[in-house]
Amino acid sequence: xxxxxxxxxxxxxxxxxxxxxxxxxxxxxxxxxxxxxxxxxxxxxxxxxxxxxxxxxxxxxxxxxxxxxxxxxxxxxxxxxxxxxxxxxxxxxxxxxxxxxxxxxxxxxxxxxxxxxxxxxxxxxxxxxxxxxxxxxxxxxxxxxxxxxxxxxxxxxxxxxxxxxxxxxxxxxxxxxxxxxxxxxxxxxxxxxxxxxxxxxxxxxxxxxxxxxxxxxxxxxxxxxxxxxxxxxxxxxxxxxxxxxxxxxxxxxxxxxxxxxxxxxxxxxxxxxxxxxxxxxxxxxxxxxxxxxxxxxxxxxxxxxxxxxxxxxxxxxxxxxxxxxxxxxxxxxxxxxxxxxx
Amino acid sequence: xxxxxxxxxxxxxxxxxxxxxxxxxxxxxxxxxxxxxxxxxxxxxxxxxxxxxxxxxxxxxxxxxxxxxxxxxxxxxxxxxxxxxxxxxxxxxxxxxxxxxxxxxxxxxxxxxxxxxxxxxxxxxxxxxxxxxxxxxxxxxxxxxxxxxxxxxxxxxxxxxxxxxxxxxxxxxxxxxxxxxxxxxxxxxxxxxxxxxxxxxxxxxxxxxxxxxxxxxxxxxxxxxxxxxxxxxxxxxxxxxxxxxxxxxxxxxxxxxxxxxxxxxxxx
Amino acid sequence: xxxxxxxxxxxxxxxxxxxxxxxxxxxxxxxxxxxxxxxxxxxxxxxxxxxxxxxxxxxxxxxxxxxxxxxxxxxxxxxxxxxxxxxxxxxxxxxxxxxxxxxxxxxxxxxxxxxxxxxxxxxxxxxxxxxxxxxxxxxxxxxxxxxxxxxxxxxxxxxxxxxxxxxxxxxxxxxxxxxxxxxxxxxxxxxxxxxxxxxxxxxxxxxxxxxxxxxxxxxxxxxxxxxxxxxxxxxxxxxxxxxxxxxxxxxxxxxxxxxxxxxxxxxxxxxxxxxxxxxxxxxxxxxxxxxxxxxxxxxxxxxxxxxx
Numbered sequence: 001x002x003x004x005x006x007x008x009x010x011x012x013x014x015x016x017x018x019x020x021x022x023x024x025x026x027x028x029x030x031x032x033x034x035x036x037x038x039x040x041x042x043x044x045x046x047x048x049x050x051x052x053x054x055x056x057x058x059x060x061x062x063x064x065x066x067x068x069x070x071x072x073x074x075x076x077x078x079x080x081x082x083x084x085x086x087x088x089x090x091x092x093x094x095x096x097x098x099x100x101x102x103x104x105x106x107x108x109x110x111x112x113x114x115x116x117x118x119x120x121x122x123x124x125x126x127x128x129x130x131x132x133x134x135x136x137x138x139x140x141x142x143x144x145x146x147x148x149x150x151x152x153x154x155x156x157x158x159x160x161x162x163x164x165x166x167x168x169x170x171x172x173x174x175x176x177x178x179x180x181x182x183x184x185x186x187x188x189x190x191x192x193x194x195x196x197x198x199x200x201x202x203x204x205x206x207x208x209x210x211x212x213x214x215x216x217x218x219x220x221x222x223x224x225x226x227x228x229x230x231x232x233x234x235x236x237x238x239x240x241x242x243x244x245x246x247x248x249x250x251x252x253x254x255x256x257x258x259x260x261x262x263x264x265x266x267x268x269x270x271x272x273x274x275x276x277x278x279x280x281x282x283x284x285x286x287x288x289x290x291x292x293x294x295x296x297x298x299x300x301x302x303x304x305x306x307x308x309x310x311x312x313x314x315x316x317x318x319x320x321x322x323x324x325x326x327x328x329x330x331x332x333x334x335x336x337x338x339x340x341x342x
Numbered sequence: 343x344x345x346x347x348x349x350x351x352x353x354x355x356x357x358x359x360x361x362x363x364x365x366x367x368x369x370x371x372x373x374x375x376x377x378x379x380x381x382x383x384x385x386x387x388x389x390x391x392x393x394x395x396x397x398x399x400x401x402x403x404x405x406x407x408x409x410x411x412x413x414x415x416x417x418x419x420x421x422x423x424x425x426x427x428x429x430x431x432x433x434x435x436x437x438x439x440x441x442x443x444x445x446x447x448x449x450x451x452x453x454x455x456x457x458x459x460x461x462x463x464x465x466x467x468x469x470x471x472x473x474x475x476x477x478x479x480x481x482x483x484x485x486x487x488x489x490x491x492x493x494x495x496x497x498x499x500x501x502x503x504x505x506x507x508x509x510x511x512x513x514x515x516x517x518x519x520x521x522x523x524x525x526x527x528x529x530x531x532x533x534x535x536x537x538x539x540x541x542x543x544x545x546x547x548x549x550x551x552x553x554x555x556x557x558x559x560x561x562x563x564x565x566x567x568x569x570x571x572x573x574x575x576x577x578x579x580x581x582x583x584x585x586x587x588x589x590x591x592x593x594x595x596x597x598x599x600x601x602x603x604x605x606x607x608x609x610x
Numbered sequence: 611x612x613x614x615x616x617x618x619x620x621x622x623x624x625x626x627x628x629x630x631x632x633x634x635x636x637x638x639x640x641x642x643x644x645x646x647x648x649x650x651x652x653x654x655x656x657x658x659x660x661x662x663x664x665x666x667x668x669x670x671x672x673x674x675x676x677x678x679x680x681x682x683x684x685x686x687x688x689x690x691x692x693x694x695x696x697x698x699x700x701x702x703x704x705x706x707x708x709x710x711x712x713x714x715x716x717x718x719x720x721x722x723x724x725x726x727x728x729x730x731x732x733x734x735x736x737x738x739x740x741x742x743x744x745x746x747x748x749x750x751x752x753x754x755x756x757x758x759x760x761x762x763x764x765x766x767x768x769x770x771x772x773x774x775x776x777x778x779x780x781x782x783x784x785x786x787x788x789x790x791x792x793x794x795x796x797x798x799x800x801x802x803x804x805x806x807x808x809x810x811x812x813x814x815x816x817x818x819x820x821x822x823x824x825x826x827x828x829x830x831x832x833x834x835x836x837x838x839x840x841x842x843x844x845x846x847x848x849x850x851x852x853x854x855x856x857x858x859x860x861x862x863x864x865x866x867x868x869x870x871x872x873x874x875x876x877x878x879x880x881x882x883x884x885x886x887x888x889x890x891x892x893x894x895x896x897x898x899x900x901x902x903x904x905x906x907x908x909x910x911x912x913x914x915x916x917x918x
Contacts, residue, residue, distance in 0.1 A: 050562030440624025
């Protein structure tokens, strides 16, 4: 038994030791990084990349606060989440000169409000969140948030929502034409009532299958990201991405350097790698979203610029970033979300 | 005895048994059959092929699954070995240790992991590791598996030991041996079938565990179940069916071994 | 599982009495430290304060239990009323697990009876057949079930081809799918204990009874069923308890909308909610329910032993 215990310990130590050298641990959205690009990074740098995935900004934050800090090097939060994470002290500061390719960041993304001066993050991809409709199964006007929140009878039970509090609440606020993070009690109550009613028509909450359920025809309307809608359209050409007249959510995902990163130097190498126009263009070609680096046009798939998912029609409402609520409003939002999901 | 009063046969019970077996095997059979499908769509049948088995070993996801398989098997072997050793010692104390106060509480503690719902065990382990600052990783999975495998290893060992009369050891000790010798030379060999069953049971339980592993695993460390779960979330793919079929085969082999080992009676 | 703790080995041999504490030490150490202590720490956590964006503050609070049982309105300042949100999640879980248990009993009892009345030599083979699927990874079995039940899956295809139905049955992502998944996950747990108690049953008595009563179905109900009741109850508990806290079947087959306890707890730790004290409190409520069920069962079991 002693022998057994010792050998067990030795083996366990061995398995752990392997994780210490030339490693990089990325906490990333699912289906957001082409395998070929990862391979390229690994061969170019000799760094072994481990990827763990999440399916919403909130889930990522919860997991990091639940003992995940110190085990990941970088994560890829959306705009508002970068601000929240910085406020929580979860992000490390990138000093001047630490990133060779920082100058590649496109001017319009170089100094965003969620990370002034880009001290914690670099741009990854940007896009929008609305919903896609299988126009073979539903022939009415699709460019209205009514399809999610006040659906016609024929769509009842044929709707999938993203399992993401921030995006659902923002889109619902646009639908009701109330400000995000409103602290007005009447508006919050109305928001809750509206969602409670709408919820009776939804089939499921799923982010990671939001494309799959549209392609398989399990649902007719699916809240999703523009890139996912484009990929769904490639598999079933009757799927159309909607740009509601009430407005839609826009976002930018960013690679952030986490505090206590076990492989900080490698994390910076990874960020520099993603600032190379050719590399980040490969992500866009795969994920079908926009990028925030200058000089990448020549590497981009020409279809991308003309894709209907990337070109809102004239009727489209304005795109809105998700706002960060104060603690009191957030508590009400959490309550509304809980009511919605149970 | 007329047919009417033959209480050993009831009309319909045979049918229900067959129905029961059909229900138990149908999903597994379907997945096994479809794992040999040549098509990359899971819905269309395009003829027999080993394509997806090849894909598991050399395909784009092969590195991930190989690492997951290594983690799964190494954890299962180490955890099951430790659990079996601990369980054997505990069974000896409980079955051969006379009557004493700690006996019943010990038994309660040992069977605790199978009485607490798995999700509760998962949550409490996560909270515990977090509050003592044990960083989640390979080691946390290993420790958690060792702990909850103990009752699974224990039960067959206890059952076996209860079936062995202590006259054998007494005879041995009367003749020449010390207690330690009697244990090693007499009791341990006699208990071997129970120990092997216990080990196999613990091994399979560790290999199968998803919920606890999912809670205590560290960044990027996957076992086969968590890797499979990650994949099937985005839709069932043929390569997952191939992996499932291979695991199915492995399970059948292990149960068969366990079945024959438990029937092996070496007390005669 | 409860029966094990209750009986716990009746042999009172004391060959290794001197070494018993040393022999028990490793299991006390490992289980005490990695199972018992964590449950205690979880109990403490359920009384802590939730931090704004996930995590806990070490301040004593009833907030988690308050949130579980009382509804204080959207803004947290209304008069507290009974909170139905979570009670209904628990109720749904009990209901789902209960239906799965009944379904397992309906199929499992005849199967166990049939096996136990086979000639002695072939029984082991039948038991073997029933147990094999249990050894297959639960995740894989659930995924297989999902594959089988899909709208365009093999089951619907078969039913349409043999002309039983015209349009595919929509089973996936419904309560029925979850029940089927739970039933399928734990069916062997129902068969085995019932089989064990029927196998021990002495049939001569009921044969005599069957001669007395009009039909053998009456004999089954009046004589055999009461005699094998402990096995039936054990089977029901072995299916009901794990179904109650199940996570995979509701998550994969239920479409993550019809929450069961397992998913509710999971979401507090890995999902959007990030409320640890609440997750710990919900776990404690679940644990308490299971312990109560097991205690009632253990008492019944002891009573049955005392009678016989």
